[in-house]
Amino acid sequence: MFEGLSGKLTAVFDRLRGRGALSEEDVSAALREVRVALLEADVALPVARDLINKVRERAVGQEVIRSVAPGQQVVKIVNDALVEALGGAGAPTGIDLNAPAPVAILMVGLQGSGKTTSSGKIALRLKNRDRKKVLLASLDVHRPAAQQQLATLANQTGVTSLPIIPFQTPLEIAARALDTAKRELYDVVILDTAGRLAIDEALMAEVAEVKRFATPHETLLVVDAMTGQDAVNTAREFHEKVGVTGIVMTRVDGDARGGAALSMRAVTGAPIKLLGAGEKLDALEDFHPERIAGRILGMGDIVSLVEKAAATIDQAEAEKLAARMQKGIFTLEDYAKQLEQIGKMGSLQGILGMLPGVGKIKQQMAGANLDESILKRQAAIISSMTAKERRAPDIIKASRKKRIAAGSGVQVQDVNRLLKQFDDMSAMMKRMNKLGQKGLMRGGLG
Ligand code: GDP
Numbered sequence: 512m513f514e515g516l517s518g519k520l521t522a523v524f525d526r527l528r529g530r531g532a533l534s535e536e537d538v539s540a541a542l543r544e545v546r547v548a549l550l551e552a553d554v555a556l557p558v559a560r561d562l563i564n565k566v567r568e569r570a571v572g573q574e575v576i577r578s579v580a581p582g583q584q585v586v587k588i589v590n591d592a593l594v595e596a597l598g599g600a601g602a603p604t605g606i607d608l609n610a611p612a613p614v615a616i617l618m619v620g621l622q623g624s625g626k627t628t629s630s631g632k633i634a635l636r637l638k639n640r641d642r643k644k645v646l647l648a649s650l651d652v653h654r655p656a657a658q659q660q661l662a663t664l665a666n667q668t669g670v671t672s673l674p675i676i677p678f679q680t681p682l683e684i685a686a687r688a689l690d691t692a693k694r695e696l697y698d699v700v701i702l703d704t705a706g707r708l709a710i711d712e713a714l715m716a717e718v719a720e721v722k723r724f725a726t727p728h729e730t731l732l733v734v735d736a737m738t739g740q741d742a743v744n745t746a747r748e749f750h751e752k753v754g755v756t757g758i759v760m761t762r763v764d765g766d767a768r769g770g771a772a773l774s775m776r777a778v779t780g781a782p783i784k785l786l787g788a789g790e791k792l793d794a795l796e797d798f799h800p801e802r803i804a805g806r807i808l809g810m811g812d813i814v815s816l817v818e819k820a821a822a823t824i825d826q827a828e829a830e831k832l833a834a835r836m837q838k839g840i841f842t843l844e845d846y847a848k849q850l851e852q853i854g855k856m857g858s859l860q861g862i863l864g865m866l867p868g869v870g871k872i873k874q875q876m877a878g879a880n881l882d883e884s885i886l887k888r889q890a891a892i893i894s895s896m897t898a899k900e901r902r903a904p905d906i907i908k909a910s911r912k913k914r915i916a917a918g919s920g921v922q923v924q925d926v927n928r929l930l931k932q933f934d935d936m937s938a939m940m941k942r943m944n945k946l947g948q949k950g951l952m953r954g955g956l957g
Pocket residue numbers: 620621622623624625626627628629706761762763764765786787788789790794
């Protein structure tokens with residue numbers, strides 16, 4: 512998600528970047544486009560208007576007009592306004608467990624929003640990452656299979672769920688869950704409430720009653736990012752009728768338009784605490800306003816990228832490779848190792864999405880040769896070569912190319928393309944090495 516907005520804003524700022532100095536009209540023209548982009552991304556009108564006004568106030572006048580790189584400045588101002596609108600830099604993220612145990616977490620939201628799945632994800636994370644003893648309980652007495660669904664999920668995650676006793680009311684189940692949690696020394700008890708297809712007064716009253724009774728430390732509203740503006744209305748209703756302490760936004764793995772995040776935050780004042788990014792139970796992420804704002808602006812999610820790299824890349828291997836490259840050694844074997852590391856980081860599209868400035872390139876290249884199958888094919892070609900050929904690809908003659916192509920199930924052109932690409936890469940690396948050394952001599956600013 513957030514891709515659309517990111518691309519549009521990047522286009523707007525590319526135009527700004529091209530200019531030497533900015534007039535007030537330039538700022539206004541850019542902001543008109545920012546406004547359209549925000550609205551198209553499903554940001555609620557008043558929220559978009561607010562944001563634009565804030566940016567205009569800061570942009571027009573000394574800051575932008577006198578600056579040397581006005582485009583960059585506007586980007587920075589929009590970025591800061593976005594971060595603020597999303598909750599501010601360093602806003603608390605994740606779940607607040609700062610209360611005497613057992614800490615009760617109440618999960619509320621519409622049916623199908625991902626409430627039960629998110630309950631399971633949160634339980635799993637608290638158990639594995641925070642080493643908490645977690646009890647899951649479903650208070651959904653309206654949908655016949657709901658309690659069983661949560662029990663199954665709990666089973667999968669190795670978390671305990673409250674034994675099901677038929678015909679109890681939600682309040683009775685809540686009482687039993689809290690009592691069990693106290694007696695059996697649980698750290699956290701997660702109460703999953705009944706969903707509803709749409710805002711329904713009776714069910715809303717039921718949730719409010721459970722909340723009064725259970726006095727949860729966190730009341731988390733689960734909303735589906737794909738529902739856009741509806742999600743914002745849902746958030747408003749729940750916030751007014753029940754009161755929420757945070758929002759869990761699910762299905763951010765879909766192509767939802769990111770505006771809902773901005774609007775929900777503005778409308779409820781409640782922080783977005785977690786993002787659901789897939790059906791699997793480990794697909795739960797912390798919400799970082801700075802990162803999301805950066806992504807919206809196409810400035811890349813560098814922090815996420817670095818974290819991901821740190822978690823998946825074999826550091827020792829990477830350092831060895833870097834040391835060799837510094838010496839100007841880069842062979843097809845090294846290239847094959849790099850391909851393997853990239854493969855480990857997951858989807859290439861995903862990685863690209865996190866890099867700054869590639870939003871546009873990515874669109875152009877979508878479906879072209881940014882395909883993971885190409886990486887695999889290249890790795891296969893390299894593995895069909897002899898060790899000697901890998902170290903000195905210049906010795907590969909036409910007849911060997913044919914054999915290598917046949918051995919890896921590709922065409923001779925593919926082998927040629929790989930060799931050419933490798934040549935280009937080696938050349939680039941040599942250039943970078945030279946530049947790097949010059950840079951060092953000049954104090955790193957070369
Ligand atoms: P509930 O009715 O609110 O409890 O919703 P469920 O937890 O049963 O989820 C409804 C459907 O959405 C299930 O098929 C889930 O696998 C799916 N789902 C939940 N969270 C996510 C998410 O973050 N991403 C995706 N793609 N699917 C999700």
